[in-house]
Amino acid sequence: MLHSKININRLEKNLKDLSAVGKNDKGGIDRALGSEADREARKWLMAYWDKNLELPVKTDAIANMWVERAGIEGIAPIVIGSHHDTVPNGGMYDGALGVLLATELVQILEENNVTTRHPIAIVSFTGEEPNPFNVSTLGSRVVSGRVGKEELLGIKNIEDGTTLKDCIEKIGGDLEKIQDALIKTGDISAFIECHIEQGRRLVDANQAVASVNCIIGIYRENITIIGDANHAGTTVMRDRQDALLGACELNLAFEKILKDLESDEVVGTIGYLSVFPNAANIIPGEVELVLEIRTCEPQIKEDIVRKLSIEAEKIMKNRGVKIIRKVNLDQREMPMDETVMKAINKGIESIGEPVRELVSMAGHDAANMQRVTQSGMIFVQSIDGKSHCPTEKTHIKDIEKVGNAMLEALLILDRELD
Ligand SMILES: [Zn+2]
Secondary structure (H helix, E strand, C coil): CCCCCCCHHHHHHHHHHHHCCCECCCCCECCCCCCHHHHHHHHHHHHHHHHHCCCCEEECCCCCEEEEECCCCCCCCEEEEEECCCCCCECCCCCHHHHHHHHHHHHHHHHCCCCCCCCEEEEEECCCCCCCCCCCCHHHHHHCCCCCHHHHHCCECCCCCCEHHHHHHHCCCCHHHHHHHCCCCCCCCEEEEEEECCCCHHHHCCCCEEEEEEECEEEEEEEEEECCCCECCCCCHHHCCCHHHHHHHHHHHHHHHHHHCCCCCEEEEEEEEEEECCCCCECCCEEEEEEEEEECCHHHHHHHHHHHHHHHHHHHHHHCCEEEEEEEEEECCEECCHHHHHHHHHHHHHCCCCCCEEEECCCCHHHHHCCCCCEEEEEECCHHHCCCCCCCCCCHHHHHHHHHHHHHHHHHHHHHCC
16 A cells, blocks of 8 residues: 655765754753753754745644645644653654654655645654753643643753753743643544653564553652761671661662563663761751652562562561652553554554564553644654663654654545544
């Protein structure tokens, strides 16, 4: 059924050209929300769309950029896209590939005079990556109604104290009008996001592409361990209540619980620790830490938490420390839509690749979009599983594969959806 194929040379050039925006001297890309490079990337995209698609760009109140190619029926658009911001010193594929591939798909439809029943819209979301405003997947979070105006107006940059309101204004949005950006059920027929895998599962299986069946749930606890700060010289070993050793033991017990599950789709991390008073000659009296669990199965998460409680009890008893736990995030997993997944799987079959379904271990805009429209994701292999670093890379032949698979999936959805 495939009538046209993507122009891989053009897509490769666009990836390279956009990667120059925000390039630093370490070879990475700094394109954080609201930065000069964010503004420049927006200008680059708008100029490209204007010149090559001759379609108007609509910037919504949270500064997401939308471009829409008309369909022949009066039905809601199918949206494709991702984000153009990067982590500090990030790579050139995370986000940008999804936006530029969406652009390529619309361009190839246009060049081949392919009419679609649905309008096909490209989106580049605002501020997907974590940033100093402490809010990730910002653009899709706002349009899906997960965060309201009052909350947004209160958000400040934790590094320099500037407001999110000013930041969004600088990139073309307006928090006062945030209500207008909301997507209601029925406004969009479907959403597909192409993204690099950012893990090793595809490279280890020697596969190029996969569809995503679920975006991981994230659970976090703030844990405080209270011991007894005392002189590091005069307190004998048996008299100590060392809060940091309690934290170390808890972390190792947590690792064992996770490893015993023998699953590549459940992970956990203690990535933040703060030690008080944090002095060389004082026994640590208190430790604050953040513990995180990622899984698509709530039952497994409950199980880990239960086992962790047993271990925490043991540590408290054996070390004489106190462990206080508080849940600070319990973001549920987001299964992707069956219809969109099926179309993506057929797209993958159409290019002669094996169908593979993966859990996305990272959060994505598609998780928010699934709340307002049927959504799916297509992953492409990351060389060595690397991402969020300058060496993040994907083989160009794999980009060609994912592009043609996504084109086919898009055309299937266009035929099948109302
Ligand atoms: Zn991304």
